[in-house]
Amino acid sequence: MKRRDFLQRSALTAGTLAWSSRLDTFVRDLRNASAGEGPWDVVRAAFLIPGDRIYLNVGTLGPQPRVVVDAVVEHTRQVAMTLPPSTDWHALKARVGTLLNGDPEGFVFPRNTTEAMSFIANGLELQSDDEVLTTLHEHVGGLSCWELLAARRGVRLRQLELPVPAGSSEELTDVFRRALTSRTRVISVSHVTFTNGTVMPVADIAAMCRERGIICVVDGAHPPGMVRVDLRAIDADFYASSPHKWLCAPQGTGLLYMRDEWRRRLWPTLASGGWNDTSLGAHRFNHLGTLDESRLAGLDAALRLQEAIGPDVIEARIRELDAMLVARLDDIPGVRIMSPQDPSLGVGLIAFTVAGLESIELQRRLSQANVRTRVVSEYGYGWMRLSPHVYNTEGEIERVAELIAGESGGM
Ligand SMILES: Cc1ncc(COP(=O)(O)O)c(C=O)c1O
The missing domain is CATH 3.90.1150.10 (Aspartate Aminotransferase, domain 1)
Structure with a gap:
């Protein structure tokens, strides 16, 4: 091997190992930390937030821990060295699938919840007078895609009021049950509302939808990285999320999960090679042209950190x-x-x-x-x-x- 090749390869190997060896150090420090606040001091030190800064807005954007930044930078450097490590989609989907209890084959990695929700709404075949039910607690990122269909195709969008604060899960499901009409085609609802953290009974709502042939779309921007998410138990048609919030992944890291039937049925919004090859399943929707795959390296690091602390x-x-x-x-x-x-x-x-x-x-x-x-x-x-x-x-x-x-x- 020529000296230059050798140096490049060893730099690559060192780069690949650097963030994960830092993660190992973090895990060791966490184990060695005494009880009480000790382990949480170790967790705080894993972030780059200045000591005098009190950050109470992960609901908008999660601060990236040092290992996540390092994973992104190291991946970016490797790309610049023209030695891009290809994304191991299989491993990434498996890791997300384990965390969220979803079928690894159902995951797509758009840039954020907004993009995921647009992929869903634009990919359905909604017509004039088809009705979409949602709430007066949706974020523009989960709402605008339906507003666009209302403006462009005459889809009826109804936003329902929720009790504040909610008194029971049944009461929340009933808000939708009472509003159903023969034209209802979609219920689109947040899993945890951005307005006041209300946990919507999405599994019950999804079950109600299934009985009636209604499509259930969950805007899950918040729960991954915050609470246990069980996608198989929820069993909605679609679940959209933003790991750059509570999972503290790099900004511009989204998730879209779809039930098996939609992996072949949903129309792509963004078409690239293989857009109509249904044998690819949900992976068709990962064909988005040239991507910033460094953010996916950062997502991998964020998931590993989550595993290390324990969901x-x-x-x-x-x-x-x-x-x-x-x-x-x-x-x-x-x-x-x-x-x-x-x-x-x-x-x-x-x-x-x-x-x-x-x-x-x-x-x-x-x-x-x-x-x-x-x-x-x-x-x-x-x-x-x-x-x-x-x-x-x-x-x-x-x-x-x-x-x-x-x-x-x-x-
Ligand atoms: C419930 C909910 N949905 C969607 C979004 C939009 O997220 P993003 O900007 O990551 O697409 C947010 C952002 O705060 C949100 O709180």
């Missing part, structure tokens, strides 16, 4: 931080929590108002204290939204509660 451990920690935050907020006079407090009905995204203080003003003041939040101004709700994740410390939750109490005049 159930992550969910339990998120719920612990949620409970702590809600308890502190509840103690502040004038605060009204808009999120369901029953853990089976709400998770991850805590929405509230403060009497006499516009959320947008509260956001401005928190931002001066280096706290990043989101205001749900959609539909005129005007709610402050906080979304804690595993990198947030208990001290940060206390600090934010103190700041809010101070702003509300409640201290």
Whole structure:
């Protein structure tokens, strides 16, 4: 082997190993960490968030941990060296399938939930006067694709009101049951609403749809990386997601899962070679032209980090931080929590108002204290939204509660 080839190959090997050996170090540190906050300090150190920054907006975008950034950079470097490692689709689908309990063959990797939802809506054969039912808690990323069909093809789009906060899963399913008509073709619903973290009973809604031959589309932008997701149990026709949120994968990393029959039936929105080769199944939809495959290397790293910490451990920690935050907020006079407090009905995204203080003003003041939040101004709700994740410390939750109490005049 020539010296230059040798150097390039060894650089490639070193590059391939670097992020995964850093992941090994993380796992060792995690194991060695003492109980209490110890392991969570190790988790926080795996992120690049500055120490004085309190990031409470994973609901918009998850911060990428160091290993994810490293995986993307190392992959990008290999591409630049003209030695691009090809994406191991099989392994990637298997890893996602294990995390979400889905058939690996059903996964597609678009850029985000918005793109996945557009692939679904545009790929169906909806006609004028066909009805799509959805809610007044959908994000534009899961709603606009239906609005477009309404404008272009005369599809009827009805947005239903949900109880706030929800009192039971049955009540939420009933919202849809009561609204069904003979024209209903699609129910499109968030798994966890972006507005206030309501957990929609998507398995029940999907079962109701199946009995009636209605297509069930789930906007699952939030749950992967936040709570256990069981795609086989949900058994919807489609499930769209954004691993760049709670899974903290690189920005521009989406997921689309489809039930077996749709892998052959759905029309592609974006056609490339093999678009009509139904033997490819859902993989037809991964033929998107030249891709930034480095983000898929980052997704792989994000999935491995998730496995290393443990999805159930992550969910339990998120719920612990949620409970702590809600308890502190509840103690502040004038605060009204808009999120369901029953853990089976709400998770991850805590929405509230403060009497006499516009959320947008509260956001401005928190931002001066280096706290990043989101205001749900959609539909005129005007709610402050906080979304804690595993990198947030208990001290940060206390600090934010103190700041809010101070702003509300409640201290
Ligand atoms: C429920 C929901 N759906 C869709 C989206 C759009 O996500 P993306 O920008 O990743 O497509 C969001 C973003 O916050 C969301 O909360």
